[in-house]
Amino acid sequence: MQLTRRTTLAAMALALMSSTAFAQDTIKIGINQPLTGPFAASGTYVTNGAKIAADEINAKGGVLGKKIELVVEDNKSNPTEAAAVTEKLITSDKVPVLLGAWGSSLTLAAMPKLEEYSVPMLVETSSSGKITKSGNPYVFRISPPSSVEAQAFEPIAKKLGIKKADFLVINNDWGRGAAVEFSKVLKDNGIEVGLVETMDQSSQDMTAQLAKLKASDADTLMITAAVDQLTLLFKQMAALGIKKKVITTGGSQNPDQLVAQAGSTANGTLHLVAFAPWWPEKSPNPEEANAFITEWKKRGYDFAGTTESFRGYDGIRTIAAAIEAGGAADPASIQKGFWKVNIVGLNGPIKFEKEGPAGKESGQSKPEVYLIEIADGKIKPANP
Amino acid sequence: MDQLLQHVVNALVLGGTYALLGIGLTLIFGIMNVVNFTHGALYTFGAYAMYLAAVALGLNFFVALPVALVAGLALGALLEFVLLRPLRRSDIDTTMLVMIGAGIILQSGTLWIFGGVAKAVPTPFPAEPLVIGPVSVSYVRLFVLAAALALIALTYVTINGTKLGRAMRATFQDHDTAALMGVNVSLIYTATFAIGSALASAAGALLGPVYVVFPQMGDLAAVKAFAIVILGGLGSISGATIGGFILAFAEELGAGYISSGYRDAMGFLIIIAVLLVKPTGLFARAERIG
Numbered sequence: 243m244q245l246t247r248r249t250t251l252a253a254m255a256l257a258l259m260s261s262t263a264f265a266q267d268t269i270k271i272g273i274n275q276p277l278t279g280p281f282a283a284s285g286t287y288v289t290n291g292a293k294i295a296a297d298e299i300n301a302k303g304g305v306l307g308k309k310i311e312l313v314v315e316d317n318k319s320n321p322t323e324a325a326a327v328t329e330k331l332i333t334s335d336k337v338p339v340l341l342g343a344w345g346s347s348l349t350l351a352a353m354p355k356l357e358e359y360s361v362p363m364l365v366e367t368s369s370s371g372k373i374t375k376s377g378n379p380y381v382f383r384i385s386p387p388s389s390v391e392a393q394a395f396e397p398i399a400k401k402l403g404i405k406k407a408d409f410l411v412i413n414n415d416w417g418r419g420a421a422v423e424f425s426k427v428l429k430d431n432g433i434e435v436g437l438v439e440t441m442d443q444s445s446q447d448m449t450a451q452l453a454k455l456k457a458s459d460a461d462t463l464m465i466t467a468a469v470d471q472l473t474l475l476f477k478q479m480a481a482l483g484i485k486k487k488v489i490t491t492g493g494s495q496n497p498d499q500l501v502a503q504a505g506s507t508a509n510g511t512l513h514l515v516a517f518a519p520w521w522p523e524k525s526p527n528p529e530e531a532n533a534f535i536t537e538w539k540k541r542g543y544d545f546a547g548t549t550e551s552f553r554g555y556d557g558i559r560t561i562a563a564a565i566e567a568g569g570a571a572d573p574a575s576i577q578k579g580f581w582k583v584n585i586v587g588l589n590g591p592i593k594f595e596k597e598g599p600a601g602k603e604s605g606q607s608k609p610e611v612y613l614i615e616i617a618d619g620k621i622k623p624a625n626p
Numbered sequence: 627m628d629q630l631l632q633h634v635v636n637a638l639v640l641g642g643t644y645a646l647l648g649i650g651l652t653l654i655f656g657i658m659n660v661v662n663f664t665h666g667a668l669y670t671f672g673a674y675a676m677y678l679a680a681v682a683l684g685l686n687f688f689v690a691l692p693v694a695l696v697a698g699l700a701l702g703a704l705l706e707f708v709l710l711r712p713l714r715r716s717d718i719d720t721t722m723l724v725m726i727g728a729g730i731i732l733q734s735g736t737l738w739i740f741g742g743v744a745k746a747v748p749t750p751f752p753a754e755p756l757v758i759g760p761v762s763v764s765y766v767r768l769f770v771l772a773a774a775l776a777l778i779a780l781t782y783v784t785i786n787g788t789k790l791g792r793a794m795r796a797t798f799q800d801h802d803t804a805a806l807m808g809v810n811v812s813l814i815y816t817a818t819f820a821i822g823s824a825l826a827s828a829a830g831a832l833l834g835p836v837y838v839v840f841p842q843m844g845d846l847a848a849v850k851a852f853a854i855v856i857l858g859g860l861g862s863i864s865g866a867t868i869g870g871f872i873l874a875f876a877e878e879l880g881a882g883y884i885s886s887g888y889r890d891a892m893g894f895l896i897i898i899a900v901l902l903v904k905p906t907g908l909f910a911r912a913e914r915i916g
Contacts, residue, residue: 282742
């Protein structure tokens with residue numbers, strides 16, 4: 243008994259010593275991403291992009307003279323887990339800042355925890371307008387909200403000659419938010435909006451929704467979903483003989499993966515993406531874009547992932563800039579630092595503007611949006 | 627009208643695989659009184675076995691299918707031999723907990739080996755669908771329906787027309803008497819669990835190429851299998867077959883004409899309705915197997 247108690251004490255002392263030792267050496271950044279579940283592909287890409295940025299920063303000497311250390315946790319594509327993971331990263335790993343949480347519903351679930359512990363989070367992928375408009379001053383977003391995507395789409399919508407559009411969206415904050423924003427823009431331009439159908443995030447069979455959409459007289463179908471569900475949708479649309487103009491939103495389509503897995507059924511589809519890795523020379527930051535893509539390939543990752551992984555890369559670089567600007571690696575300094583960030587990401591300048599209720603504003607950076615087309619198994623810029 | 631026809635065709639194609647999922651589960655419960663919580667994991671296992679055989683080993687699609695089925699049969703026999711046999715005399719709660727644990731281990735194992743990112747299994751069928759008037763359906767789904775119906779028929783014949791089936795039915799009625807009549811009850815249990823597992827695995831191997839293969843794919847499939855079994859009556863093969871089609875029609879028509887957002891909730895609505903009105907299931911009889 244005596245021995246056990248002494249051993250336990252010794253172990254505890256050792257654990258304490260080692261954790262303080264680590265705390266002195268590194269600055270921890272919590273990564274809250276879906277590594278399993280329906281969004282596993284996307285979350286894994288973002289995490290790998292984040293790792294490249296961290297290695298690059300550490301190779302150049304780190305931030306404030308310290309190395310950065312990523313603490314990666316899996317939110318399982320599940321909002322409940324996203325909140326739990328946020329709490330775990332903050333209370334147990336003591337991270338002063340997070341990157342997360344991919345999906346809008348996941349991010350929205352994590353947000354109350356940020357407020358509870360006063361720790362900032364950089365939002366790298368989520369599109370729902372609610373995220374920056376709900377008065378959470380710990381949220382800083384670099385991905386385009388659906389409204390920005392919809393505005394970027396406005397001039398294109400006219401040129402495409404769309405008369406009537408139906409929607410098929412994932413049944414969560416992301417999909418429903420996109421349907422609302424895009425409907426607004428279409429209606430403002432005299433384009434009729436027909437059906438708005440939804441699908442569960444884990445659904446694999448959408449033939450019922452598609453049969454209904456097939457019978458509609460709309461010429462265009464707007465889809466909001468991630469790559470795995472899009473692959474299934476394109477195959478199932480082909481099986482049902484649906485021949486409508488297809489436009490996808492959200493920037494999580496990984497067009498190369500669509501070409502590889504959906505094959506010829508992806509031909510003729512249009513996609514709104516937030517990064518165009520096929521033409522790094524046209525990126526607002528061509529040098530970094532080239533370096534990132536080269537490193538991504540060198541690590542043996544799938545090229546298809548770059549349209550998503552750049553978010554993790556830009557996210558970590560933004561966080562590092564915020565730590566640098568804040569002057570210290572504690573949550574309050576980093577939160578202040580975010581407002582001073584002014585870097586050029588792979589997808590345009592990253593600089594936060596205030597959004598949401600006065601006094602509790604969230605930060606929103608306004609990135610670029612590109613429209614691309616898959617034609618004969620090749621990806622090219624869409625020029626309607 | 628055209629839309630309705632398309633919904634009906636979709637539901638028929640989907641119903642066949644639902645039935646296949648339900649039968650494996652109902653068979654094991656009916657004969658062994660074991661609630662098989664590894665059913666979803668076995669479905670996933672079948673899909674990954676198909677992926678390994680067809681993509682990693684490069685086998686022909688039609689050769690890979692039976693390979694996946696036999697792999698499921700072997701895994702089922704192993705699970706029964708290692709986990710269920712020592713627990714034969716334990717109560718249903720103990721076996722249930724052990725099976726839940728085994729299901730978690732299988733799912734986490736798949737995740738550990740293959741990672742969380744979904745895999746696609748190519749099929750030899752053309753991408754262009756078969757079009758008949760206003761209705762179109764892909765060849766791969768027609769094949770899946772045919773294969774599912776063939777497996778269901780094979781199971782039915784095995785149970786009602788073979789010596790093994792007679793022994794299985796006898797064991798279901800009274801395992802002590804069956805043992806006294808010279809039936810090797812232990813062997814029957816292993817065979818039953820192996821057959822049920824093979825059916826789940828076959829469903830995964832058939833649907834993996836239609837959809838995509840990922841470690842959590844069995845979760846929704848298992849929930850649907852339970853819905854079908856409750857619907858059709860525990861232990862009834864014809865009940866599970868009809869239950870599978872009822873669920874498919876409810877989902878398809880519910881999503882088409884009520885609300886697509888609640889498509890996967892339709893199954894639960896049916897369960898609640900059945901439990902309220904006829905708690906033993908729609909097709910439960912005193913003699914339940916067969």
